[in-house]
Amino acid sequence: MEYNGKHYEIKIWQGxxxxxxxxxxxxTTYGSFTETPDLVTFQAFDGVSPIYVRNTDVLDFLKLHKKHTWLFANASFDLDVLEKAVGWNFYEQIDNNGVYDVLIMYCLYHLATMGSVPFQYSLAKITHQFFGIELSKDNEIRTRFDQFQNQKIEEIPKEFLEYGAKDVIATYEAFIKLNKLINELGSASCLSHQIQLAGSIALNRVYKNGIGFDHExxxxxxxNIYKEMEICQDILATYGWARGVKGAKDLFNQVIVNEELTNLPLTSEGDFSSKEEDLKHYKNNRFIKTxxxxxxxxxxxxxxxxxxxxxVHPRYNVIRNTGRTSCSKPNFQQLPREGGIRNLFKAKKGHTFIITDYSSIxxxxxxxxxxxxxxxxIMREKINSGADLHKYYASVLFNVSEESVVKWQRQAAKAAxxxxxxxxxxxxxxxxxxGYDxxxxYDEASNMKKTWFNAFPEMKEYLQGEVGHVWTRSGRLRANTTFCAEKNTPFQGMAADGAKVALWNLTKAGFTIVGFVHDEIxxxxPLNEVEFKKKQMEKIMIDSMQIVVPDVKIAVESTISERYCK
Structure with a gap:
């Protein structure tokens, strides 16, 4: 077989x-992404020859090489396949940093050099970018391996064997290249690769687990929503505005003029703003309210x-620019709190949800x-002493005792x-x-900031200067940062890393995780295990976060409900 100007002999493993x-x-076999498929072929490459391992020998191969470093392109997929096929438990290897995923490495390297996680990435794209090689992803081959599920390797057509062999060589070469580039950046943790890998495996399980949905x-x-929308449409029509008609923006502008709301901000095109954050200050107006x-x-x-x-099975992306995750189809991390949508997600019969979130993480x-x-x-000292940070700052801002702080004062402090x-x-x-009502x-806001610096003097130094990039505690680098991104990323990324560690440790402990919303798992x-599982879950989440936040007290809060309600 020829690949990248070299000749390789495809071999079958002999022990x-x-x-x-x-x-x-x-x-693998080809089917629903929410189910782990069956293994068809297993191939490996150690820099010498691409090797196919008979399915009956896969477990022996894994045992013999368990202390080796394993490389994957989409480890969460392949490891699940291997666990299903031969019962291999890979948790120890993940924890010992013995597994690498070149797709995650590529995302982290792109973030470290370009300042963003690429929107699309694949082994084929990496291979083309670094080596100028077009790696075939022919669906006629890729999706048809299941026809060879019970065949001997020797009987599989050459083009299929070469397809698998080229993929595994490309994975190896991508790792060598990325590992060199990442080492040159000076990261001792491969840019937090292990945390992201553990998080990706856990989130893949969350995706496969899915969450109950009350479809009826x-x-x-x-x-009911559509009926309410029709009522609103009828009211809005009396003002001369309708959704989706030609010239709707002009109609909106005219209504604003007619209602004498011309203090609304203008867009760059000269239209009146229709953003909620601008309109909500005019909610007393019937048109705006409707x-x-x-x-x-x-x-x-x-x-x-x-x-x-x-x-339903929301999809999770393990790493975005800040270090946080994202979610889609549906975006479970952005479900509205109002209106009852969250209540449509329910535990299966005989079970309930434990919804645990980190407190002000x-x-x-x-x-x-x-x-x-x-x-x-000072902030660390206050948290570790058990103080309510919002009450503490409110007491400084309004010159009252913490015990005397009222709700609106605490809300103002929370915004700060x-x-x-x-x-x-x-x-x-x-x-x-x-957004906090x-x-x-301008003078009040300026005074709040000045007082905030007095309450937490370390923050004045933290918010000084700008270098255009930033490292997180876990060794992840974000390049080309704005001032705000440079200041946000270290603590947002740390919280995200700790949550991913918690997801991983809960997965290892056998928990069925069905949803993840940044600081909430x-x-x-089962109903008869709630109290024990709640204590266990809370302990795992606290201990996991303390791995990345060792010097500040961590607290969690739990809700038990058969419906998603937080």
């Missing part, structure tokens, strides 16, 4: 020990109107970040504690605070 670094790939109730829910309600109802339908069946990771840099932190750490300027913070003048457990 020999391979070199210490081995690329592994599997070809969703039909009734949607019908318009916002209509847009909100319309948005709420997008999350569930295409869902079918009694179990990004303040804890912020405190760890500044403590690492400067050796001290969550807004200022990311480097928000005064004008931006004024807009940000409106706090209206501020949802597990489905």
């Amino acid at each position: 020999e020990l391979l070199n210490s670094v081995i690329a592994i790939d599997t070809e 109730s969703s039909k009734e829910y949607l019908n 318009y916002l309600k209509y847009i909100g109802l319309e948005k709420s339908t997008t999350f569930i109107r295409e869902l079918t069946g009694n179990r 990004e303040l804890s990771t912020l405190a760890q970040t500044v403590y690492d840099r400067y050796g001290s932190s 504690n969550f807004g200022f750490p990311g480097g928000l300027g005064i004008e931006t913070f004024i807009k940000f605070a409106k 706090i209206e501020l003048t 949802i597990c489905e457990v």
Whole structure:
């Protein structure tokens, strides 16, 4: 077989020990992505020859090479296939840093050099970018391996064997290249690869587990929403505005003029803003109130109107620019709190949800970040003493005792504690605070920031300067950062890393995780095991986060419910 100007002989494994670094790939049956497929072929490459391993010998191969370094392109897929095929438990190898995924390495390297995680990536793209090789992904071959499920390797056509062999060679060469490039950046943790790998495996299990969905109730829910939308449409029509008609933007502008709401901000095109954050200050106006309600109802339908069946399987992406995850089909991480949509997701019969979230986790990771840099932190001291940070800052801001702080004062402090750490300027913070129903003048916002620095003096130093890139505590690098991204990434990324460690450790402990929302993990457990599982889950989540946040107290809160309700 010819590949990249070299000749390779495809061999069948005869029990020999391979070199210490081995690329592994599997070809499988083709079916639903929510089910782990059956193994058809297993191929490996150690830098010498591509080797096929008979299915009856796969377990022996894995045992012989368990202390070797294994390389994959999509490890979460292949490892699940191997676990199903031969019962191989790979947890120890993950924990010992013995498994690498070149797709994750590529994402982390792209983030470290370009400042973003690529929207699309694949082994074929990596191979083309680094080596100028077009790696065939012919569906006529890729999706037809299942026809050879019970055949001997010697009987599989040459073009299919070469397809698998080229993939495993490409995986090996991609690792060698990426490992060299990442080492040159100076990261001792391969840019946090192990955490992302563990997170990707756990999130793949979450995807396959899915979460129960009350499809019958969703039909009734949607019908009620559509009825409310029709009522809103009728009201809006009396003002001369309708959704989806030609010139709708001009009609909106005219209504704003007629209603004497011309203080609304203008867009770059000169139209009146239709953003919720701008319109909500005019909610006393009937048109605006109805318009916002209509847009909100319309948005709420997008999350569930295409869902079918009694179990849905949101897809998770393990790494975005900040280090956080993302979700799609549906975006479970962005479900509206209002309107009852969350209540449509339910535990299966005889089970319930344990919904556990970290308490103000990004303040804890912020405190760890500044403590690492400067050796001290008032924020860390307050958290570790059990203080309510929002009450503490409110007491400083309004010059009252913490016991005397009232709800609106704490809300104002909350806006500051969550807004200022990311480097928000005064004008931006004024807009940000409106999301907490706090209206501020420029002078009031300026005073809040000054007082915030007095309450947490370490933050003034933290928010000074800009270098255009930033490292996280776990060794991940983000290049080409803006000022706000440079300040946000260390503590947002730390919280995300800790949550991924928790997902991994819960997976190893046998929990059925059915949902993940940044700082919140949802597990489905039998009703007769709730109390024990709740304590176990909380301990695992706290201990996992403390791995990346060792000097700041971590707390969690749990809710037990047969419906998703947080």
